[in-house]
Amino acid sequence: MITPERIMAWAIPGFFVLIGVELLVAKWRGRDVYYSNDAINSLGLGMLSQIVGVFTKLFAIGIYGWFATHLAPWTLPANSIWVWISGLLLYDLLYYWLHRLGHEVNVLWAAHVVHHQSESYNLTTALRQTGSGFLLGWIAYLPMALLGYPTEVFAVVALIDLLYQFWVHTEVVGRLGWFDRVFCSPSNHRAHHAVNDRYLDRNYGGILIIWDRIFGSFVEENDDDPPIYGTRAPLQSWNPLWANVEVYWAMLKDSWHARSWLDKLRVWIKPPGWRPADVAARFPKAEFDIDHARYSPSISRVLNIYCIVQFGLLLLLGVNFLDAAPKMALVPAAAYAVYLMYSLWALGFLLEGRRIGVWLELLRTAGTAALVAISGRWFGVEHLDARIAVAIAAVFGAGAALLLLVASYERRHADSIRPALG
Template sequence: MDLNFTEEIMYTLPFYLGPLFLLASINFFRKQKNYRLNDTLTNASIALGNLGLSFIFLLAVVAVYSLVYSEYKFFDLDQSDPLTYVLAFLLYDFLYYWNHRFHHMIGLFWADHLVHHTAENFNFGVSIRISYFTELTMWMTFIPMAFLGISLEVFLIASYAQIVWAFCIHTKWFKSTPIADKLLNTPSLHRVHHARNTKYIDKNFGGIFIIWDRLFGTYQTELNDNPVTFGVRESFPSFSPLIINSYYLKTIAKKIRLSSSLFEVVCSIFGPPVWLPKKANKSTFYSKTCKIDSKNFKAKDPYLSTKTKWTCFNRFICIIVVFCYLMMNFGALPVLPLIILSVLFFWLCHYNGIVFDGFKIGWTTEIITQILFISFLSWAITSKQPEYLILSTGILACLSLVNYLIYSNKKSQYEENNLDIQQQ
C-alpha cells in the first residue's frame, strides 16, 4: 500500500489553495473585506489538515467500497453506459442530501460538520474549511451505491462533480437566481444554508440539485427583508484549527456530565444538537452569542498589527512546507520523525490560530515549536538525511524564532498598532 502522497499533493494542493489565494489577493487589492487574513489562513490550515487525513482515511474507504462492489453488488451494470452515469449522479446527490441532513440532526456528526459552518465570512475558503474527520462520517451513506452495482470509478466521477459544484456555490456573487433555484443548489440557496438566522437554520441540504429539499420540506429562498448573517448560533471561540475541530465535542462532554441516565448519555452523543439533558439550564448552557440577533451579530475579528500579520503569514509558509514534506514522505519516514512532523504541523496551525485570537504569546509556545524543530533536525543529522532537508529544517526553525521575537517586541508592536489605527 503506497503511503507516500506525492502525486496527490501535486495535483490537489494547487486546486485547493490556488483559487483561495488568488481571490483573496484580488479582494485585498480592491480593498474589499470578504477575505480577512485571519479567516483565510484559518480556512487554509483546516483544509490542509483535512486533506492529509483524508488521503489516509480514503485508502480504507476505497478498500471497503471496492470489496462491496466486487463481492456483494446486486446488479451488474454496464459502467460505460451513459444511463449508469446518470443514475450515479442522481443517486449520489440523493444520498448526499441525507448525509448532509444527518450531519445537522445527529450531535456526533454535527461535531464534525460544525467546522464547515463556523466561518463568519462566506467565500471560496469556506468550501475547503472541512473537519479533519469528515471522511470517517461521510463514507457510510454512499456504500449503497456499491451494492447497486456502481463501480468505484463512476462513483468517484459523481463525487468529484459534487465537490466542484460545492466549491462554486460558496460565494456572495449571483445575488438573485430565481430560475436556477427551481432545480439547482445555487449560491443564493447555499448562503441560506450557512446562515445563523432563525428562519434559515437547517435549510437547503442539497448538493447539486435542490429538488430533494423541495420534496422533503427543507427548502428556503434567500429573502431581501432578512439578510443572511453567516456562522453558527454559538459563535466559535477561536481561529485555532485544533479548537475549532474539537469545540462541539466539549459541548457533548458537557451534556454527558449533566446526564442522569443512560438514555440521556446516548441522546447527548447522538441526539439533535438542540437537545439538552433535564439538568441543563437552557438559559445558561450556551454562550451569550446564541441570544444575539443576527442583525446585531458581528464576526470575530481581533485587531492585529501589520507586523503580527506578517509573522502569521510566514508561519503559514512553514506550515505548507512541513505539510508537503510530511505527506510526500509519509510511508518512508520512521515512526519517531513521522510523529514529530505531524505534531509540529498541528502545533503550528494552532500557534497561528491563537495569535489570530489576539492572545499575547509567551515564550513557552515558541519553546515547544523549537523543541519540535530541533528534535526533527537531530534525527535528520544522526540518520544522515540529505543536506537540503537539514538546511531547510534549520531555516524554518530560525524563521519561527525570528517571527516570535518580532511578535513579542511589545514596544514596536505598540507603535505599529498606533500607526495602523491612525492610517485607518
C-alpha cells in the first residue's frame, strides 16, 4: 500500500541527488546559486519543520479524519482512480487559496514567511519549511473532508502536491514553453519568490498555474526585470528559531502597542506590512531597499568548514530522530527534539560569527561527549553498545577540540576577517 512515509522514504535521497546535480550544473555555467550559510539555514529549517511534524502531523490528519468520518454525508471509494485524480485536483485548488491567503493575511504569513526568507533561490529553498503551519493550515482542506475524500487519499495527495513543488525551486531550468502556461514551473515560481514590484504576491499555484490565470494572480517572468529573492522585511539572521517566530513577535508587539482594540485585532488579519497608524508613528521601521546587501556575515574558511561538517552530522542525527522518534516514549522523543533544535540554534550563531555561538557549541559537543561516555545512553536507548558509545563520545569530543582550535584561529586572524566572533 502507498503511504506518505513510503513516498517520503523514496523522495529524500532524491532531494540530495538533485541538489548535487543543480550545484554541478550551476558551477559548469559559472553561476553562483549556492551559499553555504544560506543552504545550511534552509536545510536546517526543513529539518526543524520535520522535527515539529513528528509531534504535530496527527493534528491536521486527526481533524481531517474526524470531519470526514462524522460530518461528510458520504465516503468516496479509496479504490477509485477518479477519486484520487479529482482529490489531487481539489487539493491543489484548496492549496492555491491557502497559499494566496498566506500572502494576504498576516497571521498566515507568519507561518509561510519562513519559506520566503532566503535571498537565494535553489533546491534547498524548497526544503525551507515552517514549523508552525499546522496551527491553521488544516482549515483550508475541510471542504475536501466534507465532500467525503478518505483520510488516506488526503494524506497522499497532499504529499504529492508538496513533493512536486521541490523541483520548481531552481534557477538552472529556463522557460518551458507550453508547460509554463499550464503548470507551476521554475520560471513561474521564481516570479512568486521575488520581491520586485512586478512579481509581488503572484503565482500561488502548487502543481497547476491555471488557478492563477483563472483568479487573476498570474505574472510572467520578465528577463528585463530579473527576480530578486527574499522578503520585504529581511530576516538578517541564521537563527532557525527566530526565523519561525519573527513575524509572530512583530505582530504581538504591534498589537500590544496599538491604542485601538480594533487595531489590536486588525494586526493579525490585515495584509503583511500593515501597521496601526499610531504604532507606525511611534515605532517607525526603515523603508525596504531592494538593493540592500545580501545577508552574509564574514567568518573564516576554517569556521565555515567546521559548520558544514557539523551540520552534516546533524543531518544524520535528524534522520535517526525521524526513524526512532515514532517508536519512542514522548519524554525521550521530546528531549531528542529539543537537543536537535538547540544544535541548530547554536550553529546559527556560529554562522553569524558571534562569540556566544562558540560557547553554545562547546556546551553541545563537549556535553554530549561527556554524557554519552559517562551514561552509556542515547535518546531512547538505555544501554548503548560500548563501542558505539565510545565512537559517539569520540566524535563529539573531537568536535569540541576542533572548535577550540578554530576559535583560536579566528582570534589570531580577526583583522583579516572582522572583529572575531563579536
